[in-house]
Amino acid sequence: MTDLSFDATAARSGARAVFALAAPGIPFGLVLGLAVSEGGLDRLAGWSSGWLMLAGAAQLAAIDLLVDGASAGVILATVALVNSRHAMYSAALRPKFADAPRWFRLAAPYVLIDQVFAVANALEDVPLRTRMWHMLGAGGVIWTLWQVAVGVGVLAGAAIPDSWSLDFTVPLMFGGLMLLSISDRPGVASALIGGVVAIVARDLPQGSGLLLAIVAGMAVGGILSERTERSGATRP
């Protein structure tokens, strides 16, 4: 039986890796908290969306719809659609954690938000124990920061001037993550297709344009990489 007990070094390295990605989440959390208080929602319930969902975009969509008085069905369908990319994150991480114990495979998905996926997905060729605690360390940091940021936003978000455009750090961070996640030419193509389709399809209802863009980008990446391998022309 392999030793999978708590690995402080791995947890710390995961925490450090995600810390840089967590900063842009702070203005986003503030904006979210602000939407709760300005929308006149129950503050405790609105803040609790943070630990109940631990999501950025889907959580904001749910809060906006609650403020607009949308039906439960519309809200839940929107959340499912906006979060559907996480099923693909789950599928991408599956081989990395197929040998992990059940408690881990039950607990880890709770913290599988975009930044944690980026951190967990980037770690290759290390022992399972390191991979597990690296991901949980990253998740723990981002969980804590998110609850604090949303809480501050609920209570005091209105104090930050709009003119600072702090929410622009969110797309900047995802742009940076995109670059860092590209390791070959099909990766470049999948990013280009994903970005262009997302812009063209941005007005499709309830964020379905995002899903379409991701699937298109993945498909192009997959097809191109198969073609490169088959032609035997794999260049470094």
Place this chain on the structure above:
Amino acid sequence: MRIWLILIGAGLITYLTRASFILAGDRIQMPAWAERSLRYVAPASFAAISAPALFGEGGFTGVPDRLPYLIAAVATLLVVHKRRNLPGALVVGMTSLWLLQWAGL
């Protein structure tokens, strides 16, 4: 009470979406083409999340109005590309955005 029920439902949906494949583990076998495409989840989704927000509501036709934002984005991406340093790149990007806006661009 209604808001709590809806948010608990939203939390469950979110968790189940993320747990789906990780929880299934070895019990499912993905076809080779799917495994191959899944290697590109990260670049495709991070590009798809960022691009519309970088270009703004006008999309490609809104470029002239978004110049400070797009220049700031290019600066950020250049720093990430050269230095592999995301926090530093974000500082550079936001600073250039504020300078460009201050200069009235």
